Amino acid sequence: MGRYLGQKSISFILTALVVSLVTFLILQVLPGDPARLILGTEGSPQAYARLREELRLDQPAGERYLQWLFAFGYGRWGTSLRYGLGVRELVGQALPLTLTIAVLAVGSALAAAIPAGIYIAVRPGNWGAKGLSFLVQIGMALPQFWVGILLIQFLAVRHRLLPAGGREGPLAFVLPVLTLALPRAAVLTRQVRAGTKEALTQDYVRTARAKGLPERVVLFKHAFLNGVFGVLTVAGIQLAQLFAGTIVVEQVFGLPGLGQLLLAGVFQRDLPLVQGIVMVVAVLILLLNWIHDLLLALLDPRLRYD
Amino acid sequence: MRKIIGISINLVLALLIFCSPGLAQALHIAVPTDPDSFDPSQTVAAATGEIAFNIYEGLVKATPEGKVEGALAAHWDLDQSGTVYTFYLREAVFHDGSPLTVFDVVNALDRARDPEIAVRAGELEVIEEITALDGAVRIQLKEPHGAFLYALAEVFAVIYPAQARDLARNPVGTGPYSLREWHPNQQLVLESFQEHWSGRKPYYQQVVFQIIPDENSMVLNLKAGRVDLIPRLEISTLHQVEGDQNLQVLAAPMNLVQLFALNNKRAPFDDLRVRKALALAVNKEEVLLGAAWGQGQILHSGLSPAMPQFYNPDLGSVNPYDPQKARALLREAGQENLKFTLVLPANYPLHIAAGELVAEQWKAVGIKVNLEIVEWGTWLEKVYNQRDYEVSVIGLAGRLDPHAILARYQSDNSRNFFNFANAEYDRLIAAGLQAAGEERIQIYKKAQQILAEEVAGIFIMDPPQLSVMSKEIKGWKHYPVYVVDAASLYE
Numbered sequence: 001m002g003r004y005l006g007q008k009s010i011s012f013i014l015t016a017l018v019v020s021l022v023t024f025l026i027l028q029v030l031p032g033d034p035a036r037l038i039l040g041t042e043g044s045p046q047a048y049a050r051l052r053e054e055l056r057l058d059q060p061a062g063e064r065y066l067q068w069l070f071a072f073g074y075g076r077w078g079t080s081l082r083y084g085l086g087v088r089e090l091v092g093q094a095l096p097l098t099l100t101i102a103v104l105a106v107g108s109a110l111a112a113a114i115p116a117g118i119y120i121a122v123r124p125g126n127w128g129a130k131g132l133s134f135l136v137q138i139g140m141a142l143p144q145f146w147v148g149i150l151l152i153q154f155l156a157v158r159h160r161l162l163p164a165g166g167r168e169g170p171l172a173f174v175l176p177v178l179t180l181a182l183p184r185a186a187v188l189t190r191q192v193r194a195g196t197k198e199a200l201t202q203d204y205v206r207t208a209r210a211k212g213l214p215e216r217v218v219l220f221k222h223a224f225l226n227g228v229f230g231v232l233t234v235a236g237i238q239l240a241q242l243f244a245g246t247i248v249v250e251q252v253f254g255l256p257g258l259g260q261l262l263l264a265g266v267f268q269r270d271l272p273l274v275q276g277i278v279m280v281v282a283v284l285i286l287l288l289n290w291i292h293d294l295l296l297a298l299l300d301p302r303l304r305y306d
Numbered sequence: 307m308r309k310i311i312g313i314s315i316n317l318v319l320a321l322l323i324f325c326s327p328g329l330a331q332a333l334h335i336a337v338p339t340d341p342d343s344f345d346p347s348q349t350v351a352a353a354t355g356e357i358a359f360n361i362y363e364g365l366v367k368a369t370p371e372g373k374v375e376g377a378l379a380a381h382w383d384l385d386q387s388g389t390v391y392t393f394y395l396r397e398a399v400f401h402d403g404s405p406l407t408v409f410d411v412v413n414a415l416d417r418a419r420d421p422e423i424a425v426r427a428g429e430l431e432v433i434e435e436i437t438a439l440d441g442a443v444r445i446q447l448k449e450p451h452g453a454f455l456y457a458l459a460e461v462f463a464v465i466y467p468a469q470a471r472d473l474a475r476n477p478v479g480t481g482p483y484s485l486r487e488w489h490p491n492q493q494l495v496l497e498s499f500q501e502h503w504s505g506r507k508p509y510y511q512q513v514v515f516q517i518i519p520d521e522n523s524m525v526l527n528l529k530a531g532r533v534d535l536i537p538r539l540e541i542s543t544l545h546q547v548e549g550d551q552n553l554q555v556l557a558a559p560m561n562l563v564q565l566f567a568l569n570n571k572r573a574p575f576d577d578l579r580v581r582k583a584l585a586l587a588v589n590k591e592e593v594l595l596g597a598a599w600g601q602g603q604i605l606h607s608g609l610s611p612a613m614p615q616f617y618n619p620d621l622g623s624v625n626p627y628d629p630q631k632a633r634a635l636l637r638e639a640g641q642e643n644l645k646f647t648l649v650l651p652a653n654y655p656l657h658i659a660a661g662e663l664v665a666e667q668w669k670a671v672g673i674k675v676n677l678e679i680v681e682w683g684t685w686l687e688k689v690y691n692q693r694d695y696e697v698s699v700i701g702l703a704g705r706l707d708p709h710a711i712l713a714r715y716q717s718d719n720s721r722n723f724f725n726f727a728n729a730e731y732d733r734l735i736a737a738g739l740q741a742a743g744e745e746r747i748q749i750y751k752k753a754q755q756i757l758a759e760e761v762a763g764i765f766i767m768d769p770p771q772l773s774v775m776s777k778e779i780k781g782w783k784h785y786p787v788y789v790v791d792a793a794s795l796y797e
Contacts (some may be wrong), residue, residue, distance in 0.1 A: 029685065029689060030684075032682075033686075036686045036690070038342060041703075042351065043704065045426040045720045046421060046427075047426060048426060051425060074611070080338075084342075084474055084475070085490060090491075120457035152523075152526045155763075156526065156530040157529045157530045162526045163530070163532060164532050165518070165523060165526075165527055165532060166516070166532060251523065252520055252522070253520055253523065254516065254517070254518040254523050256489065260519065263519075264340075264491065267682065268685055283752070
């Protein structure tokens with residue numbers, strides 16, 4: 001176990017380094033300059049020079065990267081060029097919101113997908129199953145921002161049942177979570193269906209049935225649990241994607257999450273802010289990978305060899 | 307059992323609704339971005355000026371008519387030479403409770419004109435010396451300067467207590483509202499100031515500026531009642547609010563000059579015939595209809611009719627829509643196969659729409675136009691800074707005084723990304739600062755004529771500023787500068 005953790009930590013640090021370097025290079029290659037973006041079309045050369053000096057943009061790029069890296073290594077995240085606030089403070093405000101929404105969205109997608117998927121797998125010819133399959137197709141095809149805007153239009157503007165945006169009270173989370181969960185539930189339903197269906201054709205299911213086990217036990221203990229790995233992997237990827245940004249939904253619902261902050265950072269070429277966010281997201285995704293590995297090992301006896 | 311569950315669900319819902327913060331007496335205004343900094347010596351973003359107008363005051367302030375009136379100065383006088391202003395201060399109190407003194411004024415203005423401190427010090431470089439008198443402040447100018455008072459009305463010249471620190475995040479002014487909270491990317495909460503020198507108390511105890519970057523969400527939030535007012539609605543979303551019983555749309559010129567910038571130094575645009583041909587081929591009515599839903603004012607030069615005093619109304623006939631003549635001019639210049647790239651800034655839907663329409667009009671006279679949409683950072687770097695472009699579309703924001711708007715076409719001006727160069731024009735703009743009254747007005751009218759005749763750029767329109775708000779709100783005031791006057795609003 002110790003060796004496993006050691007290996008993981010080293011690859012963890014290396015990945016984070018590569019991520020920070022790539023982020024830095026991309027922001028260097030992009031045309032545009034934070035000082036110029038702050039000044040807009042009214043800036044004078046004097047003002048520009050002064051601002052560059054103040055933001056320390058007059059120093060060579062490589063030097064700035066190394067300075068940032070060392071400071072970050074010591075836990076200093078720097079100051080956002082756009083907001084003039086600590087990056088850690090800004091990320092700290094935005095992160096809980098994004099995490100909450102992401103976890104709620106994937107959680108509710110799973111909660112809907114598991115019964116729906118099993119149902120379709122078990123009763124493929126049934127009208128209910130056909131209807132569900134149809135909904136799944138539609139759910140996968142709809143663009144998220146559009147679903148979000150339709151939901152606001154219908155539930156917030158026309159019927160005023162739920163808030164149109166913001167974060168006042170738990171009800172404000174219903175629409176964004178629903179918007180994110182719908183297409184993900186569709187994908188997961190297909191995954192559950194495929195996994196369960198395949199498992200149902202396996203020998204061990206026939207054996208279980210031959211032993212005279214009740215169909216309920218056959219279905220859940222033998223068929224579904226064997227098909228669940230693919231589902232977990234997909235859900236893990238979905239969660240990672242959401243950590244990296246619920247940008248569209250944050251924009252539509254005016255939620256001050258990590259995605260909006262990242263977008264503002266990129267548009268303003270705000271290097272410390274973008275680096276800070278990217279590092280947090282990278283670490284989250286690496287952690288998620290690790291938890292996923294662990295979970296699979298726990299669930300699958302064949303992987304418990306170490 | 308089912309009944310009990312139903313009742314408890316309702317109770318929980320009711321509880322949730324009651325727990326959400328009360329909205330009474332608060333006005334919610336939607337804006338797309340955060341301010342940059344509330345430190346008057348550092349701020350440059352229009353988004354800051356819009357909010358700071360309610361927090362800070364200068365010696366004078368802008369009026370909706372585009373003039374200036376006394377704010378912290380009750381009145382002022384100017385000596386015979388036109389170089390010595392004396393401002394007589396009012397009795398006023400800052401948000402932190404300290405009284406306004408002449409030393410606060412001297413400190414704030416000395417900092418504002420110090421190039422070592424203030425980003426926009428250049429705007430006040432005409433000041434020679436500022437002296438504290440008893441209850442008054444004397445400002446000695448290096449030379450007469452027609453635009454000086456207007457500069458004092460801007461956010462870089464506002465007054466704050468000399469002892470104030472960290473103004474960037476904690477502004478202290480004398481305005482009708484003080485800043486209570488600022489959550490970046492989320493909202494700013496302003497609270498009404500009870501001791502304003504005017505004795506007036508704003509109707510709304512709280513004004514909340516909510517940051518909503520997406521246009522459509524802004525409108526939906528307004529319709530759902532989470533937002534009461536959108537000061538600047540993107541024209542493309544106008545149809546979503548028109549006809550809504552609960553909303554009112556108020557339109558006024560924005561005092562913004564939308565133009566096709568032509569790189570005057572780059573061939574073939576260094577040839578007046580080519581510039582003129584491009585101008586003649588543009589049907590501005592069609593652009594106004596297609597890009598701005600017919601709202602807004604057509605322009606013929608670099609100043610908007612929103613500045614009625616200085617606007618030259620006689621330039622409509624300089625470059626009328628005439629595709630025949632445009633073709634002839636192109637032939638004459640040997641440019642029948644003219645081909646160029648039109649760069650459009652991605653963050654401005656209005657400019658993109660105008661660019662696409664005009665590109666079609668140019669194609670109709672045989673010009674090949676290659677459209678390139680670039681992100682704002684790229685635009686500022688390539689077009690504005692390096693001046694490495696052929697043709698582009700942009701809107702230039704209005705100011706209170708024509709000098710601030712027209713000076714950018716002077717050949718040596720750092721903001722002259724058109725590379726426009728005309729000796730007569732340079733002379734006029736310099737003379738405009740020394741002149742006064744009718745003479746000054748005539749100078750700027752002549753300057754506008756040169757911009758039109760020499761086709762510094764192709765001036766299209768002053769788009770409308772569309773302010774949308776709930777029907778209950780009254781007292782909205784349009785300004786020719788970028789501000790929201792929250793204190794004048796009531797229900």
